[in-house]
Amino acid sequence: MSEASVAVHADADLLAQAVAARLLVKVLDAQAERGQASVVLTGGRIAAAVHRAVAALPARDAVDWSRVDVWWGDERFLPTGDPERNETQARAALLDVVPLDPARVHAMPASDGPDGADPEEAAARYAAELAAAARPGTATLPHFDVLMLGIGEDGHVASVFPEHPVHYDTRPVSAVRGSPKPPPVRTTLTLPAINTAEEVWLVAGGADKARAVGMALAGAGPVQVPAAGVRGTSRTLWLLDRAAAADVPTRLRSLR
Ligand SMILES: O=C1O[C@H](COP(=O)(O)O)[C@@H](O)[C@H](O)[C@H]1O
Numbered sequence: 001m002s003e004a005s006v007a008v009h010a011d012a013d014l015l016a017q018a019v020a021a022r023l024l025v026k027v028l029d030a031q032a033e034r035g036q037a038s039v040v041l042t043g044g045r046i047a048a049a050v051h052r053a054v055a056a057l058p059a060r061d062a063v064d065w066s067r068v069d070v071w072w073g074d075e076r077f078l079p080t081g082d083p084e085r086n087e088t089q090a091r092a093a094l095l096d097v098v099p100l101d102p103a104r105v106h107a108m109p110a111s112d113g114p115d116g117a118d119p120e121e122a123a124a125r126y127a128a129e130l131a132a133a134a135r136p137g138t139a140t141l142p143h144f145d146v147l148m149l150g151i152g153e154d155g156h157v158a159s160v161f162p163e164h165p166v167h168y169d170t171r172p173v174s175a176v177r178g179s180p181k182p183p184p185v186r187t188t189l190t191l192p193a194i195n196t197a198e199e200v201w202l203v204a205g206g207a208d209k210a211r212a213v214g215m216a217l218a219g220a221g222p223v224q225v226p227a228a229g230v231r232g233t234s235r236t237l238w239l240l241d242r243a244a245a246a247d248v249p250t251r252l253r254s255l256r
Contacts (some may be wrong), residue, residue: 001195004150004217006252007236008245012099015241016046016120019203020053022239023146026199027063029189030145039068040147040189040197042158043076046205047150051093065098069133073149074158075108075190077119077175081106084183085110106133108187119175123187126128127173130193139171145153145233147197151204152181155212155225159188166190176209191229200232214247 009015022168023039030037041047054060070090078085087107095105108126115121133142150158159176160166166174172193176186194200204213217238222229230236238248244252 002234003052004231004236004238004252006217006240006245006248008248008253010231010241010242011249012046012049012241012243014063015203015205015239016019016049016053017149019046019050019239020057021059021202023148024059026146026237027068031064031067034143034145035066036069037063037198038143038145039073040071040073040144041072041086041090041193042079042148042150042203043089044150046094046203047086047148048089049205050089050148050203052097054092055097060098066068066101066104069104069106070095070098070100071130071144073194074160074176074186075115076159076183077111077185077187078183079112080110082110086256095251106130111185117176119185123171123173123175126187129169130172138148141193141196144197145196146199146201148201148203148210149194149227149230150207151202151209151212151216151227153181153208153212154180155216155220155227155238156181157202157227157230158194159186160191160226162193162224162226167226169247195229195233197232197233199235199237199238200230201225201237203239203242207243209244209245213238213244217248217252
């Protein structure tokens with residue numbers, strides 16, 4: 001497990017630009033090293049800005065998108081194409097713009113999918129899809145080069161909410177009922193699954209995220225502040241704008 005490092009950018013727009021540039025470099029490096037890349041996307045406002053920024057970068061054409069696997073850290077359990085689904089947002093902003101192999105875009109099931117409106121079955125289906133992509137001889141998950149997370153005002157990451165029973169689910173993918181943030185039903189990677197990623201990037205912009213970011217970096221408990229429980233195996237990178245970084249101890253900051 002890696003120690004956290006923090007990079008702070010002037011505002012949300014520059015933050016999105018910087019994350020987009022980092023993501024392209026990470027994908028290019030992974031493809032140079034492993035012949036392919038595996039990226040885990042998140043949802044929410046800053047994720048949408050990052051996706052748009054990647055799509056707008058000319059360097060996006062340096063990536064061989066046919067050798068990129070796209071996974072999600074969580075999903076709102078809604079019908080296919082619902083504008084609130086993280087998948088729908090990512091497709092509109094980025095995935096429909098770059099030449100991905102459709103077979104390598106691994107969306108979490110929708111509520112009108114093969115399991116109907118049963119999120120437990122949908123979570124199990126996604127776990128099986130992840131296991132099918134696991135490296136031979138390894139456990140239940142593929143290699144994730146980079147896994148990006150937004151952060152809720154309450155400190156949630158993916159759909160792992162404070163004090164929610166999802167914290168005690170030992171499976172890699174969990175169904176979430178009773179989410180305090182709409183919609184109430186979701187599917188999510190659990191923290192142990194998230195923490196198998198080589199690099200985890202926590203991306204947050206705006207003053208409404210400052211308290212949660214500050215508490216997570218001050219060592220809060222992960223059941224109370226789920227963002228505090230996230231670590232990449234090689235790198236844990238907090239990518240913030242100044243407003244979101246307001247409560248980050250100065251010794252942890254690298255100002256841009
Ligand atoms: O519901 C969700 O919220 C978080 C944070 O979203 P934001 O709009 O407040 O930035 C997001 O990371 C998560 O993937 C999503 O399902």
